[in-house]
Amino acid sequence: MKEVISAKTVWKERRLRTSLSRPARKAAASELFVYGAGLVILFILACALFPKGIAPYAPTQMFADSILQPPSRAHLLGTDYFGRDVFSLVVYGSRDSLFIGVASVLVGGLLGGTIGAVSGYIGGVPDMILMRFIEVLMTIPGILLALAIAAALGPHLFNIVFAVAVSAVPGYARVMRGQILSMKHRPFVTASRSIGASPLRMFWWHVLPNAWSPLLVMATIGLGSAILVGSGLSFLGLGVLKEIPDWGALLSQGRGYLTVAWWIATFPGLAITLFVLSVNLIGDRLRDALDPKKSRA
Incomplete structure (x- = not known):
């Protein structure tokens, strides 16, 4: 009898601790989401969008008497080898980096999602052909695929966006195809078919709205990866050749001065790290919110 009572007591205590820890976990997750x-x-x-409101100087303004100056009151993050303010360069350089990330995620998600949706819903020979094409792309690591496309097309902003987007297409296509396959045989789709709904109507009004949520989470997390890949291409000299460099180009320019001016490469790297971390925090929270199993826990 004592063993039964003690087992029940232990089970109740564990359940109480679990129920008490759930609000704490949710609060911590919400707090991280707010920070991100x-x-x-x-x-x-x-x-x-509004770099002039935060940057103290123009990104092309040079201070001949302050070349390679360390961080100070006049120059918060120091100056580079041309005497340009590093803080202003980081602020203005975010434009191209963020554009590459957002545009490549939109293009890659649209292309990959369309391929996966068509492949999963139609099936048959089109499914086999499209999936073999996706599997060929998946045999090449994403960064190498983006590197090859960018090298072939040349250093241009839209070429970098296209290269990063194509490297992300296989992941989006596989996820979307799996969702479509799991949705098109659900009871509500079968009921819609039984009352005479056309295949296009079933896909547009019943299958697709219930299949896109994992793609949204993947796109949110993929935004950080896209910025990393775009910055890597710029670091290797395949990025945008402009007067105002992006974060990857700033890293590339500062690597030769690490021993004498560490701040040139350090602060653009910190900007990339902070943004990617913030996007990942948002993506993790979205994944937990859209996952029915975790939402019930």
């Missing part, structure tokens, strides 16, 4: 969303909004508004 706040940093992303700050980057987009203050850096990409």
